[in-house]
Amino acid sequence: LKKIKKPNVYYQKNKQNELIIALLQGYLSQRYVPCIFTPEGNINSGVGYIKFVKKVNKVREIVKAFDGGHFALDWNVREKYEKDLPVNAPILLVIHGINGHSDEAYVKCAMNMAKEREWRAVAFNHRGCGGSDISSPWGYNGAFTGDIRHAINLLKTKFPDAPLMAVAYSLGANLLVKYLGEEGAHGNSPITCAVVVS
Secondary structure (H helix, E strand, O other): OOOOEOOOOOOOOOHHHHHHHHHOHHHHOOOEOOOOOOOOHHHHHHHHHHOOOOOOOEEEEEEEOOOOOEEEEEEEOOOOOOOOOOOOOOEEEEEOOOOOOOOOHHHHHHHHHHHHOOOEEEEEEOOOOOOOOOOOOOOOOOOOOHHHHHHHHHHHHHOOOOOEEEEEEOHHHHHHHHHHHHHHOOOOOOEEEEEEEO
């Protein structure tokens, strides 16, 4: 049972972060116990593919990058009978893992949870992923944060008063943490909060 342990939390020590950590203490003091039927990560990943996930109605926005390449943002759209969201409604940016896309179960779950909370949800599709073409010699990789930065800046330009949150998985988590380190060192990141899942 060596996998049962308390989560590690890394954060910059300041008054606001200390308050957040204090509010989460009930969760952070508990040990993570995996489901008895899926005791390790590979089994959990496999189960994720057979899990039923509610459909996400999306509209795709193709975003041109600095080199003529492009990536896609898939917006979770509201049904005709649902009221429009205010311009300052929180936005959740969901970034998939390696070779993933916005139709992955974990991406759709995150987008649906955001919609239930009346947030905007948008999934980031790396270059060449999710049915988008590769239109330049520059592909995505685990070190290049330019497309993520471009997407985040675009979201803040469209919705300047909305809190912007991000959740990222696997390779996407690596890119988000790298971006936050690059931007956070200068206090420039418009991200209100972020969650990374490795």
